Amino acid sequence: MSENHVWLITGANRGIGLELVKQLLQSPSNTVIAGCRSPSKAADLQGLAAQANGRLHLVALDVSSQESVTTAAVEVARIPSIAEKGIDYLVNNAGILPGGYDTAFGMDFSHLEQTFNTNVIGPARVAQAFVGLVEKSTKKTIVNISSTMGSIGSDPGAHGSSYAISKTALNMLTYKEAKEKSDITVISMCPGWLQTDLGGSSAPLHVSVGVEGIIKTVAGLTPSDSGKFFNMKGEIVPW
Numbered sequence: 001m002s003e004n005h006v007w008l009i010t011g012a013n014r015g016i017g018l019e020l021v022k023q024l025l026q027s028p029s030n031t032v033i034a035g036c037r038s039p040s041k042a043a044d045l046q047g048l049a050a051q052a053n054g055r056l057h058l059v060a061l062d063v064s065s066q067e068s069v070t071t072a073a074v075e076v077a078r079i080p081s082i083a084e085k086g087i088d089y090l091v092n093n094a095g096i097l098p099g100g101y102d103t104a105f106g107m108d109f110s111h112l113e114q115t116f117n118t119n120v121i122g123p124a125r126v127a128q129a130f131v132g133l134v135e136k137s138t139k140k141t142i143v144n145i146s147s148t149m150g151s152i153g154s155d156p157g158a159h160g161s162s163y164a165i166s167k168t169a170l171n172m173l174t175y176k177e178a179k180e181k182s183d184i185t186v187i188s189m190c191p192g193w194l195q196t197d198l199g200g201s202s203a204p205l206h207v208s209v210g211v212e213g214i215i216k217t218v219a220g221l222t223p224s225d226s227g228k229f230f231n232m233k234g235e236i237v238p239w
């Protein structure tokens with residue numbers, strides 16, 4: 001029999017987050033906490049919860065708000081099974097790209113501030129709030145959903161600057177978290193260019209392909225992978 005695992009996914013209302021919830025629920029060994037800004041308006045998640053036999057919990061979680069994240073952590077810790085077993089996989093997925101194809105010399109700094117608050121401080125504050133539950137679990141893993149756009153070693157070019165800068169900073173957060181706590185496994189993960197609202201319709205891959213790759217790669221992680229940056233094929237991405 002496979003081990004039971006608890007997953008927490010931020011930004012689960014649509015796109016990659018919603019697809020992660022769908023695919024994880026296909027295995028009866030997974031329990032999923034879906035963080036979203038407005039559970040009462042999250043029709044797709046509500047539909048999944050109605051079929052999930054108690055294996056899907058919806059939690060209000062706005063990663064750009066400290067109050068929201070703190071309240072969510074208290075709420076999740078009150079779920080008896082989670083309080084006992086912790087969170088095996090914390091997936092910091094929520095992210096935004098308000099600046100589009102902006103450039104370093106042309107970007108609107110309000111876009112840089114927004115991306116930093118959601119894409120960098122968001123995952124940092126979620127990790128701080130939930131690390132106690134992660135450390136209680138068997139897998140003790142944090143996955144920061146990043147992008148090769150933030151990989152200087154991949155030479156991503158001039159455009160998408162505010163977003164890319166935020167993902168490069170997120171990668172350093174991964175590194176710092178991995179160095180600070182050797183009992184947990186922390187990675188950055190690029191899901192690939194996927195057809196979502198953020199990825200756009202020109203993206204080459206259906207969201208389900210990238211999410212299959214994320215789940216397969218994450219399920220195969222070992223503690224020696226902590227502090228690394230993977231793509232959805234399980235290959236190392238240069239920082």
Ligand SMILES: NC(=O)c1ccc[n+]([C@@H]2O[C@H](COP(=O)([O-])OP(=O)(O)OC[C@H]3O[C@@H](n4cnc5c(N)ncnc54)[C@H](OP(=O)(O)O)[C@@H]3O)[C@@H](O)[C@H]2O)c1
Pocket residue numbers: 010011012013014015016017036037038061062063064065092093094095096118145146147148190191192193194195196197198199200203
């Ligand atoms: N799609 C790609 O090609 C691609 C490539 C590389 C990396 N990524 C990364 O993958 C992650 C998910 O992207 P996606 O393509 O699924 O984007 P998406 O379709 O635009 O969905 C973004 C999700 O994040 C949520 N979100 C945004 N701000 C939030 C906040 N402050 N608090 C909580 N949730 C928030 C959104 O919630 P609402 O529905 O409430 O707005 C939505 O559920 C992001 O980190 C993105 O940078 C995507």
